[in-house]
Amino acid sequence: MTTVHDPLLTPVKHRVTPAAARRLKDLGIETVGDALRYAPRRYYHWGKLTGLAGLSEGEDVTVLAQVVSANLIRNRSGNGVRLVVIITDGMSRLTCTFFAKKEYALSRHRKLLQPGETFLFAGKVSAYQGDLQLVQPQFEEIESDSPEAIERKSGAPIPIYPAKGGTPSWKIRALINSILEGINWDAVPETVPEDVRNQHRLLPISRAFQLLHNPHDDTDWREAKRTLAWREALELQTALLLPRITGENKSRALVDTTGLVSTVIDSLPFTLTRGQHDAWQAIAADMAREESMQRLLQADVGAGKTVIALLAMLRAVENGGQAALLAPTEVLARQHFLSLQRLLGDEQLNVPLHLLTSSVSAGTRSEILSRLAAGEPGIAVGTHALIQDDVEIPRLDVLVVDEQHRFGVAQRDKLREGRDTTPHLLVMTATPIPRTIAMTVFGDLDTTAMTDMPPGRTPVATHVVSAANKAWMDRIWQRAKEEIDKGGRVYMVCSRIDDEDDSNLPSIESMQSYLQQVPDLAGVTVGIAHGNQKPEDNARALDAFARGEAPLLLATTVVEVGVDVPEATMMVVMGAEQFGLSQLHQLRGRVGRSDRASICLLVHMDGPSPVALERLQAMETFSDGFALAEADLRLRSEGDVLGRRQSGHASSLQFLSVRRDAAIITAARTAAMQILQADPHLKDHPGLAHSVQERAGEELMWLERN
Incomplete structure (x- = not known):
């Protein structure tokens, strides 16, 4: 691949003062490229104030609001003063409090923070006597010839950056703009080929970075983010497809020789x-x-x-x-x-x-x-x-x-x-994966999905149960005995082994003691399986369960996959709100492996979170693993979807969203394949080759398969 000089690799310490470089390093910005990719979290408009009603205690915020009043108050102790400023979004109000030992220290604040004036305020939301407030917030002082003043007149969006380490958004913006001014944009490698840009109406990469940080209107920053998402998708798909196209993975051709x-x-x-x-x-x-097979076989539980x-x-x-x-x-x-x-x-x-x-x-x-x-x-x-x-x-x-x-x-x-x-x-x-996840996280693999089930399998009835409902809980033990008396087997799964911490979640230890006191289960032998037991002890417990000698198995998620007992007809998951959808679906898949009617009961403790309750309700609604995978995708955050790198750092994807950008991922994979088929070694695409090399240098497979 061709070597390319990339000005984005220049350390920021060569572009700003040492103090500014230290401040940028605290934000994770060490190169010019880091600065350009440090994207605004949102964009505000002068005249369109920030909604204050949705703020929550402990949140670091930057808000655009109008001053209602500003009153200087002497502390009752006589030691110091405070300026209490009330700001509004037109509907809700928020208090900003500034403290000082002497009145003159607040003179600039009093001069600027006049009723009717609009400012950006930044700080951590706290509570005082039940009301939310900002204590010692930073606020933006606007000079008449500043970019912000020009934006105020022109109506251009205001980039709001993730503020960290006490550096407010507008100071971050000033630092990034100072870096932008010194870049030789003509030397920035172009990743996306011109024909692809034209076909998909993408911006040149240099223009995308400029409009990301200094948009003239909302269309500018939206198009910039779409272009940068496309760039990441193309880099990723090219990196994943490259070894296969160049034939680096050669295998023995295996054919039918003996029948x-x-x-x-x-x-x-x-x-x-x-x-x-x-x-x-x-x-x-x-x-x-002779080309090495790299195939992902997806199938539902029991397929x-x-x-x-x-x-x-x-x-x-x-x-x-x-x-x-x-x-x-x-x-x-x-x-x-x-x-x-x-x-x-x-x-x-x-x-x-x-x-x-x-x-x-x-x-x-x-x-x-x-x-x-x-x-x-x-x-x-x-x-x-x-x-x-x-x-x-x-x-x-x-x-x-x-x-x-x-x-x-x-x-x-x-x-x-x-x-x-x-x-x-x-x-x-056996955990079906949404198509966009498969293309992004398993992009180096061809995908086959088996969506049908072997004949004779019966759907599993699934119900969500509150542990606080005594009548339901009593009925669970009665039903377990009924299943066992009919020759069935019953799983009971807990997330914890013992009661060493203060959690109220059921454990193997506590449930073992409890089950011994349940009248309906008198005489039923209970097997135990969990990760702290020796493998041979777990094997004996599973064998006894399969043979019916211990027809109730109390276990952790060691039974999540790989346990095939056709006689099992009932699954009870205790503390089900602690499990993810894929785990719950896997556990449910331990039953219903014959033509006998089966049931899965998901027992939650008091007060599950709204998201946890949605997961459990999805289990009631969907029996198909592929439908559940899509529901899981909707319920997860972007970080949860992609998981973490094995080094523990976040995914390198900064603009591409596997939850939102299915069309981009699909189109980028097609474009990457066409580029590599015509130019396998990327000799005619030095910018793309350079970006792929950079990705590989970080760690080509930076996404943990999660």
Whole structure:
């Protein structure tokens, strides 16, 4: 890629005074580019005052308001004075109080803050005697020839910046404008090609930055933000697609050589659904090419992903290769292992199948490692134990990663690195992902969605219950006994193991004691499973539950994924307001895995937040995981949607919103693909190449798969 000089990389300390540079550093601004990307939070207009009714205590605010009155009051102690200024938005009022030891210290305030005058006030909202106020707020003094004065006359929007470290919005603006004045705009690399800009009516990047900070009207800053969102989307999609287009990930082409896959499909005790059939066709076509498959398989809970994973891994085995299935927990790894055993049949079709977890005995582990290292064709199922340094799988042709969001990107790719050929990658998730999230966070993967369910599955009736409703709670225990008496199994899930803190949320410890006192459950054996138990103890508890020896299982979210007990007909989630929608949907998916009617009861404690209550109501409304994913997207904030980088810092996306910008993301992906197909190494697109290099330097996959 071409090297480009970028003035946006210039440190701000070369453009402003040392004191100003320190102030900017407190805001996270260290380069010229940082300053340009420090976007206003909102825009005000002179004559359109800020609504004061929505302010809340503890909030850092910048408000545009009109002075109603200003009165100097001597303190009763005789020590000092205060100026009490009442400001208004035309409807509500707010008190601003300025303190001083001597009256003359407030003379400038008294001169400027005259009734009828309008100012920007900035400070932290506090409360005094039940009323909100600003204490010692900063306010903007406007000189007659200042940009603000000109804006007041012209009606131009006023940028309001996120104020931090005691630096008010107007001082931030002054610092940013001083940096803007010294930029050689002709030297700023243009990321978005001219034909793409023309097609989508985007601004040149230099113009976008200028209008972001100094708009003439509201259209200016809106178009600037749209252009900058487009720029981020194009950079991201290009960075994600680039390794695939340039052919950096070469794999062995895997084709039908022995009919092994067809034999297994014919021997299955069920017929593949249309969704399973289509998914397998797409995966088989991917693996038949030398270009590395990178596919995300989305399916709802219980839709039958495991059999598709098996077919993909068998395709590696019949080509003389090895395959691995990486799961985030021992419970899930063990469940996959048992499911694969059942699908392969008693004879296992001479396909070696290994389970490698931390609880495997030393002797068994040594034998498995020896066989894998020898390159013996077969399938290895495991947890993080599969990616330890002493594990060698030299002929790994297919890697299946289940519940990708539980792994870091580096962990996932460890099994694929340092090889002559790159294993084909199949990522599976039972947490359906909205399309915009899939394109942004999983943008390096092709996506297949299995939206149908195997025949014989029954919908799960879901109800939200308040723990304060004694009649309902008593009925829960009665219903649990009824399900058990009919041969069913009952899960009860808590978010906590013990009662060490002061939380009123139910724990495994407290519920275990409580259930012993419930008359309806007398004689019912209760199993226990949670993360603090040894894996073998959890395995015994799950086996006893499956066999019906302990038909009520009290557990944490260790049962969230990978537990398949067809006899389970009732799920009770205690403290359900503490769980996210995807977790609740996964937990609900532990029941309804047969033709027997099943029920899920979401029990919340007193006073759940409005958002938590909306989540629970969404669970009542939607049984389809894809519909729930869209509901979850609406309920989350942008930061929650994207998660955090593995380093703990926020996502690098500053203008692009995966909640709002679906059309931009879709169009940018198409544009990125067209650019790379015509210019795989971006030789004719130096600005875009430069931006992609910068992203890769930070950490190409800066979004944790969450």
